[in-house]
Amino acid sequence: MxxxxxxxxxxxxxxxxxxxxxxxxxxxxxxxxxxxxxxxxxxxxxxxxxxxxxxxxxxxxxxxxxxxxxxxxxxxxxxxxxxxxxxxxxxxxxxxxxxxxxxxxxxxxxxxLFKNCHCPMDGVMMERLREKCEEYTLKLEKFEIPWSRLKKDDEKSIKEYEKFQYYINQIAKQENIYPIEVDFMFWDE
Structure with a gap:
């Protein structure tokens, strides 16, 4: 190995x-x-x-x-x-x-090589994202489903995940970083 x-x-x-x-x-x-x-x-x-x-x-x-x-x-x-x-x-x-x-x-x-990777979605990041969107003049409504309860065949779940990644991408663009790096930016604030 x-x-x-x-x-x-x-x-x-x-x-x-x-x-x-x-x-x-x-x-x-x-x-x-x-x-x-x-x-x-x-x-x-x-x-x-x-x-x-x-x-x-x-x-x-x-x-x-x-x-x-x-x-x-x-x-x-x-x-x-x-x-x-x-x-x-x-x-x-x-x-x-x-x-x-x-x-x-x-x-x-x-x-x-990691530029297209997604930011991990969890409860802390969902809350941080919601708080930070205001600073970036982005309007994000509260998430309705906890990350661990998202289901593949549930349209609402998929939309929640896509919404999370969309706003992560918006912040990443403004900061000139990759979406996966937003997690580090918000971690432990």
Missing amino acids: NIDDKTFDFAYIMAFRDATMRNAFPRHSDEKDNDFHTRKRRIKNHSKPIVKNYIDAIMKDDNQMVPFTVINRLCDRDNTDQGFTFGNAQKLVNMTAKYMFLSAYGDTEKRE
């Missing part, structure tokens, strides 16, 4: 934790501890090659594979039957890209 693979594995594991922590991926009321962890492990193992293909495409400067396509692919029956939502999938894909972006940050050419 080379350093690129190890870097991806680290990024993926950290992103999976982010995507499935606390209330974002709840345990079923009658679910035993072992069953819960088995369910999470199944999702993690099933999703890993899909996310890896996306990161590999980014690193090869292949803009054919867009985040939305990868997120939808993660929302296949194998995962959604396990309770993995569109919200969990977008967080996994976008956080993996964010961590990989950090590994390339010092290299201007590699950094540019």
